[in-house]
Amino acid sequence: MSLIAIVGGTGLTELEGLERTESRVVDTPYGAPSAPLEFGRFGQQDVVFLARHGKGHTVPPHQVNYRANIQALKQVGVSEIIAVNAVGGINAAMDAESLVIPDQIIDYTWGREFTFAGQGNVIHVDFTFPYTERLRQGLLAAAGKLNIKIHDGGVYAATQGPRLESIAEINRLERDGCDIVGMTGMPEASLAREADLEYACLSLVVNMAAGRSDGIITMEDIEQAINNGMGNARAIIAQFLS
Numbered sequence: 001m002s003l004i005a006i007v008g009g010t011g012l013t014e015l016e017g018l019e020r021t022e023s024r025v026v027d028t029p030y031g032a033p034s035a036p037l038e039f040g041r042f043g044q045q046d047v048v049f050l051a052r053h054g055k056g057h058t059v060p061p062h063q064v065n066y067r068a069n070i071q072a073l074k075q076v077g078v079s080e081i082i083a084v085n086a087v088g089g090i091n092a093a094m095d096a097e098s099l100v101i102p103d104q105i106i107d108y109t110w111g112r113e114f115t116f117a118g119q120g121n122v123i124h125v126d127f128t129f130p131y132t133e134r135l136r137q138g139l140l141a142a143a144g145k146l147n148i149k150i151h152d153g154g155v156y157a158a159t160q161g162p163r164l165e166s167i168a169e170i171n172r173l174e175r176d177g178c179d180i181v182g183m184t185g186m187p188e189a190s191l192a193r194e195a196d197l198e199y200a201c202l203s204l205v206v207n208m209a210a211g212r213s214d215g216i217i218t219m220e221d222i223e224q225a226i227n228n229g230m231g232n233a234r235a236i237i238a239q240f241l242s
């Protein structure tokens, strides 16, 4: 049976309902992943959970060792990944607590270790469709079964962080066609492709992006949207895995 990984982001540092069988510290040629891999079963499905920002949410987006995370999942036999990401909404329809399954991504990050390619390992993976359609459809179907509203498609802007953006930066992302903005979508998605792992993203909008609501963005507002919205994301994952 396929082994599926859930990579949890802000607001999802553990997977409720996972019957945990093992917590494994894995080492990779790229260093240690963000946290030990949590192995277990979810219904009939073997699952591995990885907290992208570490167990205590201590690793900021620009310091996540994305290569170690993807490599560790590959090493233990994972073949598909569902990534959960907290994002800001640029598209007015994608307001706080909305859920989005993006179908495209633009990489605005810099200075991250973003590839497994190097001397003697020249690879140019296809990235026409950055997300695996079968997994996207599986997540959409799970949301549909639960009657949870979800946006099918959207362009994810991956920014460097850890700061949030200026209004002008968000205006530029909008002109580029971006619908949501987050700090962890890349290089995770392209590394998964390089490692030949199927990958899809479930994004929870936790704030309207800069300039898209009155006033500034506060951590209190973000935390409230996480508290209100992550339950639906968890439910979709549980339904998807069942």
Ligand code: HPA
Pocket: 086, 087, 088, 089, 159, 164, 165, 181, 182, 183, 206, 207, 208, 209, 210
């Ligand atoms: N911008 C970038 N990343 C984010 C945001 C945002 O507004 N909200 C949550 N992650």
